[in-house]
Amino acid sequence: MKLKSTLWIFVTVLTLSVAQNDRFMASRQQFALELFKNTQSTSNMLISPLSIDFVLHLMFLGSTKSTTTEMKNGLGYPKSFNAKAIELNLQKWSADIKMINGVEVATKIYVNNTLAIKNSYKLSIRKTLSSDLEKIAFIKSKPATKKINKWISDSTHNLIKNMIAPGVIDKDTLMILINCIYFGGKWADPFIPNANLFENFTAIDESVKTIEFMYQSSVLNFSKDVPELKGASAVSLNYDNTTVSMLFVLPPADVDFKSWMSSINKINWSAVDKSMKPVEVRLRIPKFNITFDDDMKKFLKKMQINSIFENEAHLDKIFAGQKAKVENLFHKTIIQVDEVGTVAVGVAVMKIVSYSMPFNPPEFTANRPFIFFIRSGPTIMFVGQYVE
Numbered sequence: 001m002k003l004k005s006t007l008w009i010f011v012t013v014l015t016l017s018v019a020q021n022d023r024f025m026a027s028r029q030q031f032a033l034e035l036f037k038n039t040q041s042t043s044n045m046l047i048s049p050l051s052i053d054f055v056l057h058l059m060f061l062g063s064t065k066s067t068t069t070e071m072k073n074g075l076g077y078p079k080s081f082n083a084k085a086i087e088l089n090l091q092k093w094s095a096d097i098k099m100i101n102g103v104e105v106a107t108k109i110y111v112n113n114t115l116a117i118k119n120s121y122k123l124s125i126r127k128t129l130s131s132d133l134e135k136i137a138f139i140k141s142k143p144a145t146k147k148i149n150k151w152i153s154d155s156t157h158n159l160i161k162n163m164i165a166p167g168v169i170d171k172d173t174l175m176i177l178i179n180c181i182y183f184g185g186k187w188a189d190p191f192i193p194n195a196n197l198f199e200n201f202t203a204i205d206e207s208v209k210t211i212e213f214m215y216q217s218s219v220l221n222f223s224k225d226v227p228e229l230k231g232a233s234a235v236s237l238n239y240d241n242t243t244v245s246m247l248f249v250l251p252p253a254d255v256d257f258k259s260w261m262s263s264i265n266k267i268n269w270s271a272v273d274k275s276m277k278p279v280e281v282r283l284r285i286p287k288f289n290i291t292f293d294d295d296m297k298k299f300l301k302k303m304q305i306n307s308i309f310e311n312e313a314h315l316d317k318i319f320a321g322q323k324a325k326v327e328n329l330f331h332k333t334i335i336q337v338d339e340v341g342t343v344a345v346g347v348a349v350m351k352i353v354s355y356s357m358p359f360n361p362p363e364f365t366a367n368r369p370f371i372f373f374i375r376s377g378p379t380i381m382f383v384g385q386y387v388e
C-alpha cells in the first residue's frame with residue numbers, strides 16, 4: 001500500500017514537469033518571435049534570441065519585487081510559473097543545448113574587483129546557465145576591455161573581435177554579463193557550387209537587384225501554403241551530424257512582406273513541422289552574409305522590459321546594498337550561408353552600472369541658429385550669431 005502511493009506521487013510529479021517543460025519551451029519560442037518582430041527594420045538582420053534570453057535570465061535570477069514581476073511578464077512566462085520552475089527549466093534547457101552537435105554556448109560575468117556578489121546568486125547562475133564569475137579591475141578600462149574582448153573572440157572562433165568598444169567600460173561599470181553562441185554546420189545535402197546563378201531579387205522596397213543564388217535538387221522537408229505561417233511556403237535544410245536545421249519561410253508572392261509579418265503573432269511549431277513532408281524540391285536560395293550590431297535596450301523596452309534599465313531596478317539577489325541597473329544590452333551577430341553550410345555567431349553583452357551617481361550628460365548640438373558671447377565676468381567683449 002505504501003509503495004503504491006509513493007509510486008503514484010512520483011509519476012504525478014514527473015508528468016507535471018513534462019507539461020511544464022513544454023510550456024516553458026513554448027514561452028521561449030514566443031519570446032524569440034516577439035523579439036524578432038520588435039527588432040524589425042527594412043534592412044537584412046539577424047538576432048540570436050537565445051543569447052539575449054540567457055543574459056536577460058542572468059538579470060531575472062538576480063531580481064526581486066516589481067523587477068521580477070515585470071521581467072517574468074516581458075519574458076513571456078505564464079502567471080502560474082514561479083521562479084523555481086523557471087530556474088529548473090532553464091537549467092534543463094541550457095544542459096540540452098550543450099548536447100547539440102555543432103553548437104557552442106558560453107556565458108560569463110565579469111565583476112568589478114571590490115564588489116561583493118551574493119553567494120546564492122553565484123550558485124544559481126552556475127547551476128542554471130553554467131556561468132562563471134570573474135573579478136576584474138574596471139578602473140583600468142583598456143586592459144579590462146582587452147581581456148573581455150579576447151574571451152569573446154575565443155568563444156566565437158575569432159569571428160567577433162572587438163565587441164566592446166573603447167570607453168564602454170568606465171568608472172561606473174559594476175558588471176559585464178556576456179553570452180556567446182556559435183554554430184557551425186555543413187549541409188547534409190550541399191549545394192553544387194558550379195550550379196550558382198545570378199538572378200533578380202526584389203527587395204522590401206520593391207527595388208530589384210541581381211544576386212548570386214545557390215541551387216540544389218534534393219528530397220527535403222517542404223510545405224506549400226502552410227496555414228500556421230499564413231500561407232507561406234517552408235523548406236527545411238538539415239545539417240550533417242546534428243539535430244540543427246535551417247528553416248526558410250517564404251511569404252506568398254502576392255502579399256506585402258510587412259503586413260504578412262505583422263499577421264504572424266504566434267507559431268505552433270509542431271503544426272509547422274507536421275505540415276512538412278519530404279519531397280523532391282528544386283531549391284534556389286541566395287548565398288548570403290548578414291551582420292547585425294545594435295543596442296537591444298530600445299527593443300526590449302517596447303516589450304515592456306523597462307525596470308532593469310531604470311533607477312528603480314531591484315537586483316537585490318545579486319548585490320548587497322549596491323544600487324545597480326542595466327545600461328546597455330549590446331548585440332552583435334554574423335551569419336554566413338554558402339554552398340557548404342552555415343556559420344552563425346551571436347554575442348550579447350550587458351553592461352551593469354552603479355546609479356548612486358546618476359549622471360546623464362545633457363546634449364548640446366548647435367545644429368540651428370545660435371548666438372554667442374565672449375565675456376569676462378560682467379564684461380561682454382563680443383556677441384554674435386551664427387545662423388547660416
Ligand SMILES: *[C@@H]1O[C@H](CO)[C@@H](O)[C@H](O)[C@H]1NC(C)=O
Nearest residue numbers: 112113114139171172173354
Ligand atoms: C570598482 O573598483 C574600484 C577599485 O578597483 C573602485 O575604485 C571603483 O569605485 C569601483 N567602481 C564602482 C562603480 O563601484
Ligand SMILES: *[C@@H]1O[C@H](CO)[C@@H](O)[C@H](O)[C@H]1NC(C)=O
Nearest residue numbers: 198199200201207208209210
Ligand atoms: C533582372 O532585372 C533587370 C532590371 O529589372 C532586367 O533587365 C533583367 O532582364 C532581369 N533579369 C532576369 C534574369 O530576370
Ligand SMILES: *[C@@H]1O[C@H](CO)[C@@H](O)[C@H](O)[C@H]1NC(C)=O
Nearest residue numbers: 219220221238273276277278
Ligand atoms: C522530415 O521531418 C521528419 C519529422 O521531423 C523527419 O523524421 C525526417 O527525417 C525529415 N526528412 C528529411 C528529408 O529531412
Ligand SMILES: *[C@@H]1O[C@H](CO)[C@@H](O)[C@H](O)[C@H]1NC(C)=O
Nearest residue numbers: 099100101102103240241242
Ligand atoms: C559527429 O559528431 C560527433 C561529435 O562531435 C563526432 O564524434 C563524430 O565523429 C561525428 N561524425 C561524423 C560522421 O562526422
Ligand SMILES: *[C@@H]1O[C@H](CO)[C@@H](O)[C@H](O)[C@H]1NC(C)=O
Nearest residue numbers: 267268269270271272274275
Ligand atoms: C499545435 O499543433 C499541433 C499539431 O497540429 C496540435 O496537436 C496542437 O494542439 C497545437 N497546439 C496548440 C497550442 O494550438
Ligand SMILES: *[C@@H]1O[C@H](CO)[C@@H](O)[C@H](O)[C@H]1NC(C)=O
Nearest residue numbers: 212287288289335336337338
Ligand atoms: C561572406 O563572408 C565570407 C567570409 O568573410 C566571404 O568569404 C564571402 O565571400 C562572403 N559571401 C558573400 C555572399 O558576401
